[in-house]
Amino acid sequence: MAKLQVNIQVKIDAIVNESNELFQNGKHKESIILLEEAWSLIPEPKGIYSESYHIVKDIVDTCILLKDFNKAYEWSKNIFVTGFMRFDTGDKEFISAKAAYALGEFDLAKEFFSFAFKKSEGRCFEGKDPKYLEFFKN
Known part of the structure; x- marks a missing residue:
């Protein structure tokens, strides 16, 4: 940096x-x-x-x-x-997913959560509001 x-x-x-x-x-x-x-x-x-x-x-x-x-x-x-x-662990995608989710852009949120999930091997949801994982799974 x-x-x-x-x-x-x-x-x-x-x-x-x-x-x-x-x-x-x-x-x-x-x-x-x-x-x-x-x-x-x-x-x-x-x-x-x-x-x-x-x-x-x-x-x-x-x-x-x-x-x-x-x-x-x-x-x-x-x-x-x-x-x-x-180090790219999906944090950026998770932040964008939260914003899209909050705005009601659910398809976009799902896409960003999917990228974050893949990059972090699922760890991106640890310690976060459980509503995001629940949304992603459904």
């Missing part, structure tokens, strides 16, 4: 820390706004920086929590331009 320039890294870390604090205090919408700001600071190509994956994952998860399924789905598309050097 490439390292961000120190000044950019410091800014992103400060923004993400503030976002985490807002999230912990129940200010989820404000948390997302800061994560989007952090995302905008990551230079192109964003995928060479590990921060890109974590920011998108947190945005998608928080949007699902807020039941803003359209935004979660739109952000889930960005997950595939992140974490180029991550």
Whole structure:
């Protein structure tokens, strides 16, 4: 993974820390706004920086929590331009599947869950909401 320039890294870390604090205090919408700001600071190509994956994952998860399924789905598309050097265990597909499921795009969700299942040899469902495995099996 490439390292961000120190000044950019410091800014992103400060923004993400503030976002985490807002999230912990129940200010989820404000948390997302800061994560989007952090995302905008990551230079192109964003995928060479590990921060890109974590920011998108947190945005998608928080949007699902807020039941803003359209935004979660739109952000889930960005997950595939992140974490180029991550070991591919189906995490990206699982995140996209959750967003598609939340939006009611069940055929697409099933497809993404299937890819995640194959890549992870089924481990992608461990520790996750059981509704996803139940949906995938049926």
